[in-house]
Amino acid sequence: MSPTESAITLTVNGARRTVRVSPSTTLLEMVRTRLELTGSKECCAEGECGACTMILDGEPVNSCLVLAVETDGSEVTTIEGIGGAGMTPLQESFLTAGAIQCGFCIPGMVVAATALLERIPRPTESEVREGLSGNLCRCGGYSRISAAVMAVAGGNAAT
Amino acid sequence: MTGAGLGLSTPRVGGTDRVTGAQRFAADIAIEDVLHIALVHLDCGHAAIEEIHTSAATGIEGVVRVFTAEDFPNPVPRFGPRFADRPVIATGETKYHGEPLAAVVAVSKEAAADGAAAVRVEYKELPGVYSIDDALDPDSPLVMDPGLRTGDDPLADSNVRQRWDWGWGDVDSTEAELVIDEIYTFPMVTHFSIEPHTFAAAPEGGGVTVWSSIQHPYFLQGTLASLLDLPISKVRVHAPDPGGGFGGKGFPKYEPLVAMIALELGRPVRLVLTLEETFQAVRRTNARLQLRTGFARDGRLVFIDAIEDFMMGAYADIAPRVISKSSYFAAGPYKVESVRAVVRGLMSHTTPSTAFRGFGAPQMTWAIESQMDAAARALTIDPVEIRLLNLAGPGEEIVPGDRPADGDWRQALNIAAERVGWGEPLLPGHGRGISVGLKASATAGASYCILRILHDGSVSLIAGTSDMGQGARTILSQLVSENLGVPMERVTLVMGDTAVVPFDYSTSASRSTVFMGSAVVDACQKAIAELRGKTAVQHKVSVEDVVFTPGQISIDGAVYTLPEVLNDVFGAVPGEIIVTGSQRGEGDANHPLGGPASFYEVSCTASEVWVDFETGDFELVKHITVADVGKAINPQHVEMQDEGAAVMGLGHTLMEHLILDEHGRIVNLGALDYRIPTFKDMPATMESVLVENGDGPGPGGAKGSGEGGLLATSPAIAAALSQATGVVIKDLPLTPERVWEAMHGGDEGHEQ
Ligand code: FES
Ligand code: FES
Numbered sequence: 001m002s003p004t005e006s007a008i009t010l011t012v013n014g015a016r017r018t019v020r021v022s023p024s025t026t027l028l029e030m031v032r033t034r035l036e037l038t039g040s041k042e043c044c045a046e047g048e049c050g051a052c053t054m055i056l057d058g059e060p061v062n063s064c065l066v067l068a069v070e071t072d073g074s075e076v077t078t079i080e081g082i083g084g085a086g087m088t089p090l091q092e093s094f095l096t097a098g099a100i101q102c103g104f105c106i107p108g109m110v111v112a113a114t115a116l117l118e119r120i121p122r123p124t125e126s127e128v129r130e131g132l133s134g135n136l137c138r139c140g141g142y143s144r145i146s147a148a149v150m151a152v153a154g155g156n157a158a159t
Numbered sequence: 160m161t162g163a164g165l166g167l168s169t170p171r172v173g174g175t176d177r178v179t180g181a182q183r184f185a186a187d188i189a190i191e192d193v194l195h196i197a198l199v200h201l202d203c204g205h206a207a208i209e210e211i212h213t214s215a216a217t218g219i220e221g222v223v224r225v226f227t228a229e230d231f232p233n234p235v236p237r238f239g240p241r242f243a244d245r246p247v248i249a250t251g252e253t254k255y256h257g258e259p260l261a262a263v264v265a266v267s268k269e270a271a272a273d274g275a276a277a278v279r280v281e282y283k284e285l286p287g288v289y290s291i292d293d294a295l296d297p298d299s300p301l302v303m304d305p306g307l308r309t310g311d312d313p314l315a316d317s318n319v320r321q322r323w324d325w326g327w328g329d330v331d332s333t334e335a336e337l338v339i340d341e342i343y344t345f346p347m348v349t350h351f352s353i354e355p356h357t358f359a360a361a362p363e364g365g366g367v368t369v370w371s372s373i374q375h376p377y378f379l380q381g382t383l384a385s386l387l388d389l390p391i392s393k394v395r396v397h398a399p400d401p402g403g404g405f406g407g408k409g410f411p412k413y414e415p416l417v418a419m420i421a422l423e424l425g426r427p428v429r430l431v432l433t434l435e436e437t438f439q440a441v442r443r444t445n446a447r448l449q450l451r452t453g454f455a456r457d458g459r460l461v462f463i464d465a466i467e468d469f470m471m472g473a474y475a476d477i478a479p480r481v482i483s484k485s486s487y488f489a490a491g492p493y494k495v496e497s498v499r500a501v502v503r504g505l506m507s508h509t510t511p512s513t514a515f516r517g518f519g520a521p522q523m524t525w526a527i528e529s530q531m532d533a534a535a536r537a538l539t540i541d542p543v544e545i546r547l548l549n550l551a552g553p554g555e556e557i558v559p560g561d562r563p564a565d566g567d568w569r570q571a572l573n574i575a576a577e578r579v580g581w582g583e584p585l586l587p588g589h590g591r592g593i594s595v596g597l598k599a600s601a602t603a604g605a606s607y608c609i610l611r612i613l614h615d616g617s618v619s620l621i622a623g624t625s626d627m628g629q630g631a632r633t634i635l636s637q638l639v640s641e642n643l644g645v646p647m648e649r650v651t652l653v654m655g656d657t658a659v660v661p662f663d664y665s666t667s668a669s670r671s672t673v674f675m676g677s678a679v680v681d682a683c684q685k686a687i688a689e690l691r692g693k694t695a696v697q698h699k700v701s702v703e704d705v706v707f708t709p710g711q712i713s714i715d716g717a718v719y720t721l722p723e724v725l726n727d728v729f730g731a732v733p734g735e736i737i738v739t740g741s742q743r744g745e746g747d748a749n750h751p752l753g754g755p756a757s758f759y760e761v762s763c764t765a766s767e768v769w770v771d772f773e774t775g776d777f778e779l780v781k782h783i784t785v786a787d788v789g790k791a792i793n794p795q796h797v798e799m800q801d802e803g804a805a806v807m808g809l810g811h812t813l814m815e816h817l818i819l820d821e822h823g824r825i826v827n828l829g830a831l832d833y834r835i836p837t838f839k840d841m842p843a844t845m846e847s848v849l850v851e852n853g854d855g856p857g858p859g860g861a862k863g864s865g866e867g868g869l870l871a872t873s874p875a876i877a878a879a880l881s882q883a884t885g886v887v888i889k890d891l892p893l894t895p896e897r898v899w900e901a902m903h904g905g906d907e908g909h910e911q
Binding site for chain 2: 022024025029032036037038039040041042043044045046048049051078079080082083087091094095096098100101102103104105106107110128129130132133134135136137138139140141142143144145146
């Protein structure tokens with residue numbers, strides 16, 4: 001351990017983890033390299049694309065902008081923590097709606113949409129578009145992604 | 160899940176891993192003991208490198224070594240898909256903003272980045288060629304060392320890398336009632352795959368193993384083998400499914416650098432570009448198209464007289480092909496009596512341009528279709544009518560002597576018109592536009608695959624296509640499932656490893672469904688023949704008596720499932736059926752493009768806009784794309800691709816352009832300042848319609864698809880704007896400022 005590193009303890013996907021991080025390590029980098037959870041992606045590294053979206057203490061964040069040391073004592077959910085062993089109805093909905101092309105943006109989209117549905121269980125389509133507008137998809141799957149979210153909004157999946 | 164008949168929208172193969180985060184992209188693959196590379200570049204476009212001071216960097220804890228041109232053979236090896244003009248690392252000078260001149264290798268990403276920041280470069284900024292006008296100015300510096308040109312190149316003393324003269328008929332003696340003479344420009348735009356380009360390499364087995372987010376792993380394998388003087392078999396390329404490619408990940412970029420560093424250090428190394436570095440690594444060829452187009456009174460297109468300049472960048476990459484292939488189809492999908500096109504591919508001190516979805520056709524389409532609309536207005540002919548009049552009908556030629564029209568393009572146009580509500584009354588501030596785009600597909604090329612029917616009747620298909628979002632795994636699995644009658648979930652695709660997967664020319668030109676798809680069908684047929692032959696021997700009947708229908712074999716009324724047959728023919732010692740499939744396009748050495756296109760990808764776009772006259776801002780009310788695909792193996796996948804292409808087209812039409820300053824620097828470098836479409840930019844209604852007449856060369860009559868949706872975006876939207884506002888804009892993107900200025904009497908906005 002280099003002298004500048006410090007140990008933090010946080011809950012990631014329900015499990016308590018203690019990790020040593022340097023002051024400049026981002027939450028994204030820590031999760032990807034130290035915890036070896038590579039589902040969260042890095043693209044812009046400046047908070048503009050949403051590929052790295054995680055849920056931090058109940059709020060969606062761009063984890064590339066969060067310093068790992070700031071997450072001491074926090075609760076973090078990454079894409080790996082969504083759906084546990086199976087898939088959530090939202091994830092199933094992405095599949096059936098044809099919302100997945102290359103898939104690189106998709107973990108961030110799923111996490112952001114999960115957080116959105118927790119905040120607004122019955123969103124309008126424009127609330128979905130607004131709520132996910134920080135997530136870029138260069139494959140251009142936007143209309144299918146919002147359809148996938150709308151299909152499960154407010155428990156629509158059951159009907 | 161079973162049933163994968165052609166035309167069924169089975170869910171994405173690999174979708175589950177993508178939606179759960181389990182999918183491993185190039186940067187997610189763990190490589191033991193890997194070192195990290197950070198690149199050093201200068202803050203200007205063109206500069207002479209005087210001295211590189213690396214001691215401060217090597218002094219940083221964790222930095223292993225700093226590589227500069229001096230660490231490579233002299234002269235520094237060069238490579239490129241058309242000409243070997245790109246050095247592995249900048250030597251003597253940098254030719255574009257972002258060209259790497261040093262590579263810092265360290266034990267962590269952080270140390271590598273710190274090391275890169277500590278490298279001090281003494282350099283002298285030199286005058287640069289940063290625009291088409293600069294490139295054509297005889298007083299500008301030469302971008303390319305004339306000594307690198309081969310033969311006696313009359314263009315060696317200019318920045319014209321290559322010139323093409325296309326044409327037929329006699330333009331000067333062709334009579335026209337109306338001549339439209341205008342200049343159109345198409346901006347520099349960047350691919351912006353959400354997955355940044357990622358490369359890694361490690362020495363292995365007397366050769367090298369490379370990981371890359373590349374689309375064409377075999378091309379990379381060949382490039383590395385020749386640069387490193389290794390047998391092809393000693394170069395192994397792992398090409399995990401790319402996180403978006405769009406052409407930008409087609410040809411090698413920094414893999415040779417990374418491979419040479421790994422071999423020199425004897426250790427694995429990895430380089431993940433920042434998004435900013437990807438902007439500096441790849442872009443679309445910007446263009447200025449001067450078209451003089453002649454029309455008869457009835458709207459018939461009679462001649463095109465064009466001067467077309469494309470700015471390729473510092474190294475040629477594949478741009479000469481982009482330019483020649485698109486400009487060769489001088490009139491797009493239309494019949495025209497005579498053509499004279501002077502086309503120049505220009506060198507500049509900018510990021511090398513490369514393949515980008517549409518491969519030059521969006522640039523050409525922007526000009527041609529804008530001219531069709533100008534003629535329609537001048538002759539007061541309906542824009543749909545003038546197009547119907549000029550479109551080549553099935554079997555009619557668009558370039559004399561070349562492959563004729565292979566689809567009913569008028570049908571596609573009529574559908575687009577109908578879906579957008581063409582001719583229906585418009586609300587105030589609204590306008591509609593419609594356009595057609597044509598892109599020629601692959602000419603030559605080959606695809607091979609290996610198909611194994613394992614002894615339980617499940618299938619392993621080993622095929623070298625890259626699944627970068629288009630869903631190749633799904634389509635190829637469906638073809639196996641359909642032909643052999645094996646359920647989708649019992650078919651596994653093996654891709655992305657040149658050590659085990661046979662050669663595939665490229666994943667580009669929308670060629671995979673046609674080329675690899677045909678190879679897979681070929682393999683299936685061979686497997687069936689082998690199964691029948693073996694069964695005949697086993698049952699002591701003649702082969703003709705063994706009847707194969709998908710999933711089963713029957714002999715004289717007795718029916719056996721595939722697992723039963725395999726069990727039967729191999730007995731107690733398990734075995735498997737192993738066959739290869741192939742599809743080759745040999746091309747034609749005498750053809751200007753190396754062969755006629757194997758099919759045309761034609762797409763129509765119709766758009767309705769609403770313009771806010773106060774601000775110049777406008778909204779897309781309706782956006783329709785119609786793709787002539789021959790046969791959609793998986794309609795949902797085709798629609799996804801087509802919609803995605805349309806959204807990408809909205810990018811270069813509405814907002815995207817890389818801006819250079821006078822030092823050749825990209826000003827809007829990064830996601831903050833370079834905007835691409837988001838959820839908020841989506842049209843209120845967007846539809847993708849497929850025309851399926853089974854008239855393509857692929858399985859089931861399929862043609863390639865997935866690029867078409869962006870070919871005609873710009874002219875359709877621009878025409879809609881013109882109808883709403885009365886102004887005509889000839890430069891992209893159609894930003895609100897540009898629209899506002901045009902409406903308020905700026906430079907643009909008036910037809911001659
Ligand atoms: S990588 Fe975090 S927002 Fe882009
Ligand atoms: S699916 Fe490719 S970036 Fe969204």
